[in-house]
Amino acid sequence: MSTLNINVSRKVALLYGVHTHAGMECLHQLIDNEAYSQVIVFSFQSLKIVHKKIKSLQIKNESLATIQDKIVGDDLYVFQSNYFKKESEKDRFVRNNYLIPLRIAIFAKHYNVNQVVLLSSSSTILKSFFLPHKTREELERSIKDLDFWSYYLYKPTLVIPKNNENVVGEAVSSFISNKFNAFSGGLLNKIIPVEPSALVSLMIHNAQGLKKGCQVFSNEMIILQQKENNR
Numbered sequence: 001m002s003t004l005n006i007n008v009s010r011k012v013a014l015l016y017g018v019h020t021h022a023g024m025e026c027l028h029q030l031i032d033n034e035a036y037s038q039v040i041v042f043s044f045q046s047l048k049i050v051h052k053k054i055k056s057l058q059i060k061n062e063s064l065a066t067i068q069d070k071i072v073g074d075d076l077y078v079f080q081s082n083y084f085k086k087e088s089e090k091d092r093f094v095r096n097n098y099l100i101p102l103r104i105a106i107f108a109k110h111y112n113v114n115q116v117v118l119l120s121s122s123s124t125i126l127k128s129f130f131l132p133h134k135t136r137e138e139l140e141r142s143i144k145d146l147d148f149w150s151y152y153l154y155k156p157t158l159v160i161p162k163n164n165e166n167v168v169g170e171a172v173s174s175f176i177s178n179k180f181n182a183f184s185g186g187l188l189n190k191i192i193p194v195e196p197s198a199l200v201s202l203m204i205h206n207a208q209g210l211k212k213g214c215q216v217f218s219n220e221m222i223i224l225q226q227k228e229n230n231r
Helices: 021-032 087-110 130-145 165-184 196-207 219-229
Strands: 011-016 036-043 054-058 075-079 115-119 150-155 213-218
Touching: 011 021, 011 087, 021 036, 021 075, 021 196, 075 087, 087 130, 115 130, 115 196, 130 150, 150 196, 196 219, 213 219
Parallel strands: 011 036, 011 075, 036 054, 075 115, 115 150, 150 213
Antiparallel strands: none
8 A cells, every 4th residue: 555645736536426417517627627637537338528637447347346456546526316216226326326436435545545525415306315315324424434534525405407407496496595595694505505516616626725634514514615715
């Protein structure tokens, strides 16, 4: 095992979760970010995006046997999905949102990746409450127990992509909530939905702060920090 090395530039980002909207947004922002010279992407299918910064590693099975020794870098970004459509998809949901990201994190820790950034539940609509909630909690706890040098955990109440026809109702609610929140002094910061582009930007920005230990960002903290950064 190599010695832990904290880099601040020309970093290698590891990214799991491009099958989610926020994860794909993170890929685009990491490509544009000058702090990163390479983005290693773990995906189930071949990426349609081609860029000189991207190195794609295809996940063939949950053991990660063919790629485990390539899980080397500086910052690991993990994005969870939050729902499954059918009961028959439960096993795959647990595999893709707990077993695989956890194993990636375990190998990352072994190869001295120093920071992990987790967006817990990055989808927008809850199709089933119990299993996604339990899976989310278990991944949060399990990664924390790995004791990375730095662990950033983001727990938004709801993430709403722009121009998504499936969440028109949520978008309307978001608009009304934001208007009401302005008059209530921020009482709704705990439940106001966040937009993935701004959230991912915040995640990448905070990762450059290199704060040792565990940082947990509630929905309220995310909203307040976004407002502070926009001033």
